[in-house]
Amino acid sequence: MNSVEGLLTQIQGLSSTASDVLSLQNVLKQADESLHAESTRLLPFLDQLDPSKHSLGYLYFLEACTAGPVTTESASSFVLVIARFISSCVAEQIRLAPDKFISVCKRFKDQVLLLEEPLRGVAPMLTAVRKLQSSTEHLTTLHPEFLLLCLLAKCYKTGLSILEEDIFEVDQPRDLYLYCYYGGMICIGQKCFRKALELLHNVVTAPMSTINAIAVEAYKKYILVSLIHHGQLSTSLPKYASGVAQRNLKSLCLSYIELANSYNNGKIADLETYVQANMEKFGSDNNLGLVKQVVSSIYKRNIQRLTQTYLTLSLQDIANTVQLNSPKEAEMHVLQMIQDGEIYATINQKDGMVRFLEDPELYKTCEMIEHIDLSIQRLMTLSKKLTVMDELISCDPLYLGKVSLPFPFIKLF
Amino acid sequence: MDGEDDAPKSLMEEMYANGIEGVDDAPSSSTSTTIRKNRPIISGEQLDIEAYAALYSGRTKIMRLIFLADHCDNSGMQLEALRMAYDELKKGENTQLFREVVQKIDGRLGPNYSTDATWCAMVDRKADQRKDKLESELNAYRTNLIKESIRMGYNDFGDFYYAHGALGDAFKSYVRTRDYCTTSKHIIQMCLSAILVSIEMGQFAHVTSYVSKAEQTPEALDPPTIAKLRCAAGLAHLEAKKYKLAARKFLEVGPELGNSYSEVIAPQDVATYGGLCALASFDRTELKNKVIDNINFRNFLELVPEVRELINDFYSSHYASCLEYLGNLKSNLMLDIHIHDHVETLYDQIRSKALIQYTHPFVSVDMRMMADAFKTSVAGLEKELESLITDNQIQARIDSHNKILYARHADQRNATFQRVLQTGNEFDWDVRAMLLRANLLKHEYNLRASRKI
Numbered sequence: 001m002n003s004v005e006g007l008l009t010q011i012q013g014l015s016s017t018a019s020d021v022l023s024l025q026n027v028l029k030q031a032d033e034s035l036h037a038e039s040t041r042l043l044p045f046l047d048q049l050d051p052s053k054h055s056l057g058y059l060y061f062l063e064a065c066t067a068g069p070v071t072t073e074s075a076s077s078f079v080l081v082i083a084r085f086i087s088s089c090v091a092e093q094i095r096l097a098p099d100k101f102i103s104v105c106k107r108f109k110d111q112v113l114l115l116e117e118p119l120r121g122v123a124p125m126l127t128a129v130r131k132l133q134s135s136t137e138h139l140t141t142l143h144p145e146f147l148l149l150c151l152l153a154k155c156y157k158t159g160l161s162i163l164e165e166d167i168f169e170v171d172q173p174r175d176l177y178l179y180c181y182y183g184g185m186i187c188i189g190q191k192c193f194r195k196a197l198e199l200l201h202n203v204v205t206a207p208m209s210t211i212n213a214i215a216v217e218a219y220k221k222y223i224l225v226s227l228i229h230h231g232q233l234s235t236s237l238p239k240y241a242s243g244v245a246q247r248n249l250k251s252l253c254l255s256y257i258e259l260a261n262s263y264n265n266g267k268i269a270d271l272e273t274y275v276q277a278n279m280e281k282f283g284s285d286n287n288l289g290l291v292k293q294v295v296s297s298i299y300k301r302n303i304q305r306l307t308q309t310y311l312t313l314s315l316q317d318i319a320n321t322v323q324l325n326s327p328k329e330a331e332m333h334v335l336q337m338i339q340d341g342e343i344y345a346t347i348n349q350k351d352g353m354v355r356f357l358e359d360p361e362l363y364k365t366c367e368m369i370e371h372i373d374l375s376i377q378r379l380m381t382l383s384k385k386l387t388v389m390d391e392l393i394s395c396d397p398l399y400l401g402k403v404s405l406p407f408p409f410i411k412l413f
Numbered sequence: 414m415d416g417e418d419d420a421p422k423s424l425m426e427e428m429y430a431n432g433i434e435g436v437d438d439a440p441s442s443s444t445s446t447t448i449r450k451n452r453p454i455i456s457g458e459q460l461d462i463e464a465y466a467a468l469y470s471g472r473t474k475i476m477r478l479i480f481l482a483d484h485c486d487n488s489g490m491q492l493e494a495l496r497m498a499y500d501e502l503k504k505g506e507n508t509q510l511f512r513e514v515v516q517k518i519d520g521r522l523g524p525n526y527s528t529d530a531t532w533c534a535m536v537d538r539k540a541d542q543r544k545d546k547l548e549s550e551l552n553a554y555r556t557n558l559i560k561e562s563i564r565m566g567y568n569d570f571g572d573f574y575y576a577h578g579a580l581g582d583a584f585k586s587y588v589r590t591r592d593y594c595t596t597s598k599h600i601i602q603m604c605l606s607a608i609l610v611s612i613e614m615g616q617f618a619h620v621t622s623y624v625s626k627a628e629q630t631p632e633a634l635d636p637p638t639i640a641k642l643r644c645a646a647g648l649a650h651l652e653a654k655k656y657k658l659a660a661r662k663f664l665e666v667g668p669e670l671g672n673s674y675s676e677v678i679a680p681q682d683v684a685t686y687g688g689l690c691a692l693a694s695f696d697r698t699e700l701k702n703k704v705i706d707n708i709n710f711r712n713f714l715e716l717v718p719e720v721r722e723l724i725n726d727f728y729s730s731h732y733a734s735c736l737e738y739l740g741n742l743k744s745n746l747m748l749d750i751h752i753h754d755h756v757e758t759l760y761d762q763i764r765s766k767a768l769i770q771y772t773h774p775f776v777s778v779d780m781r782m783m784a785d786a787f788k789t790s791v792a793g794l795e796k797e798l799e800s801l802i803t804d805n806q807i808q809a810r811i812d813s814h815n816k817i818l819y820a821r822h823a824d825q826r827n828a829t830f831q832r833v834l835q836t837g838n839e840f841d842w843d844v845r846a847m848l849l850r851a852n853l854l855k856h857e858y859n860l861r862a863s864r865k866i
Contacts, residue, residue: 168845168849168852170849170852171856172856173853176849198846201846206849206853207857209857240850309811310812312812312813312814312815314814317813353813359827361827363827372833375837379840383844385844389848389851393851393855396855
């Protein structure tokens with residue numbers, strides 16, 4: 001009791017300046033064990049601390065309180081407390097004890113999920129992420145937690161806003177895998193297939209020493225999204241993918257690769273029979289929705305191929321070539337594609353003819369020039385970044401030690 | 414050649430009508446334009462088996478006759494071929510093939526053409542005796558270590574096995590003479606024998622290697638040998654489906670070939686194979702330089718006037734008559750042992766080339782006229798054109814409503830912009846992914862390093 005009270009006064013006293021906060025941190029570290037021992041009785045003491053001024057102390061207390069297993073009654077009370085804490089805490093103090101903060105937020109996520117209200121956790125988690133990361137290029141352990149909540153709460157747009165930022169610094173590889181995997185799923189939900197492909201590609205080609213389940217699941221989705229977006233799947237992983245991935249991924253995702261092969265043959269009937277035959281397999285991986293999209297994309301692919309060969313074509317012919325049932329269906333498909341901007345065409349209903357047009361983009365407008373200019377600048381900054389990183393690594397003693405000649409007596413360190 | 418007969422037709426009509434008047438002239442040209450006494454043997458009419466068989470000698474004659482009998486539908490022709498094979502075999506010593514042929518005849522030709530067991534037994538006995546004699550001679554030579562005799566001994570063995578149909582043993586024997594060859598002539602003899610046996614066995618890889626071996630001898634070869642080697646090389650390329658190389662080899666065969674290589678190939682074959690492969694694989698300039706203006710090859714083409722006509726028709730854009738000749742020749746070509754499984758591919762290639770050549774000079778083409786020129790329906794033509802466009806062999810697009818083909822030239826400027834933007838995006842993606850991966854690797858390094866320390 002006394003130690004706790006004493007701790008309280010110290011927190012209140014030493015939370016004003018940065019140096020004080022550092023000494024407070026040492027005190028708190030030593031007192032951590034005793035805090036954990038008395039975790040059940042700490043809740044009322046929290047009222048005496050102000051989260052916005054005494055963030056570090058509050059954090060330690062909070063972490064000790066929530067360290068135990070999560071139960072439904074405690075969940076509802078803690079959720080409010082933690083949410084309020086996250087919104088009002090001070091970022092600098094939090095960053096002094098990042099793992100404590102992370103464990104608090106993880107508990108928060110568990111509680112929110114237990115209460116089956118993931119939506120309540122989305123906004124606080126977003127704030128938490130922003131406060132924890134040192135820069136927008138930094139990936140924290142909270143990123144995947146946040147994306148998980150977005151997925152479960154089905155608010156994809158918020159998730160998408162985080163995904164817009166480029167990530168260059170990573171704490172833990174596992175965070176990256178999860179982040180990219182969940183991010184890919186969110187993009188699929190929002191139908192941004194290009195970004196989804198990018199994220200899933202990152203997981204699949206990330207350096208890893210052993211194959212992990214995240215990579216396998218990501219590869220399955222990668223195959224399906226690649227078919228939807230590009231209409232084809234490159235059969236081998238790029239050279240920079242890790243050896244484990246190259247050797248093992250294909251054998252673990254055989255039915256998906258079969259699906260890709262049957263898609264490439266272009267026969268819709270075969271594809272559909274294959275999908276029917278493997279329904280439960282796809283269903284157990286929760287990929288049924290994607291598979292259905294793959295099947296519908298094959299019609300689009302075939303129609304697009306027709307634009308390369310024909311100038312005008314009757315709806316009946318389109319229906320026959322693409323193996324649709326009637327000209328009406330063909331018209332609907334073509335109309336949908338025109339609206340989505342996937343082809344340029346006009347439908348003449350009187351003759352039942354479709355006229356395919358060239359891409360009207362002439363690359364002459366100001367917007368286009370601006371777009372090109374911005375792209376060039378963006379790429380130049382990226383290049384500079386790459387050069388800087390290259391220099392850093394070349395000077396890194398560990399790297400030099402590995403790369404220099406393996407004479408034992410010329411070791412650099 | 415047909416256009417010159419109908420001189421008063423206007424140029425426009427001739428261009429579009431494209432060989433419709435040529436149809437009536439086609440069958441007559443094969444008989445009317447022959448100046449020589451012999452009728453052409455490989456022609457659109459039904460194959461004259463006796464004349465065909467007279468072109469060849471030795472084992473290939475028998476094999477060709479058997480192939481004919483197996484593949485032709487006409488039972489009259491079948492029996493004729495088998496009868497001739499039987500007669501030919503009786504003159505030789507190959508009892509194995511003899512038995513096969515008798516089985517195929519199946520008594521349909523009467524009692525004269527049934528299993529002559531006594532003859533078989535006698536031939537086999539003689540064969541055993543000869544074999545023993547050869548073996549003892551060879552052993553004697555080997556103990557004496559006289560190179561020339563050993564070489565001739567093995568050669569005789571090779572000939573013996575070849576005559577009796579044991580092709581594998583024949584090949585081995587011929588190859589064994591290699592160690593005992595002293596002059597280039599010996600080497601060439603060995604190579605030619607090996608080539609002959611390999612062709613009969615169907616192992617064309619050996620053919621190529623022995624041809625190159627023979628061509629590498631330091632002495633100059635005499636023209637018939639060079640011609641023979643080129644024919645053999647051409648056959649090997651044909652089997653390997655390398656039509657362009659095969660065409661080049663056949664076109665280089667000089668007229669000195671004559672009938673000297675009748676154990677393998679006849680000059681009519683050289684003309685046919687060379688002509689068809691050239692038509693399927695050469696572009697226009699090469700076709701003109703190497704085939705039409707080639708004086709040596711012209712002598713060969715005289716032997717198969719239909720092939721000559723069809724090449725000229727193709728070059729002068731009379732596609733209908735060209736394809737008509739091809740169609741007529743097809744049934745006879747399917748009866749030839751070397752070219753029968755390439756006929757379909759060659760024909761498809763020639764037809765595609767014709768279609769591409771037709772559309773090449775025009776900005777827009779009326780598909781109805783084109784269908785008339787190629788003697789096909791508009792729908793069929795549309796399908797063919799569609800596959801050619803998808804394969805990017807014709808740069809055009811089809812207006813299916815009006816049935817017109819429009820040439821389409823890609824807009825370079827737009828294409829360049831598109832490529833630039835796309836390359837920019839790819840670069841962006843790649844570099845970002847690279848930076849991310851580098852970071853992960855660095856992390857892994859640090860982890861490992863900290864563990865070590």
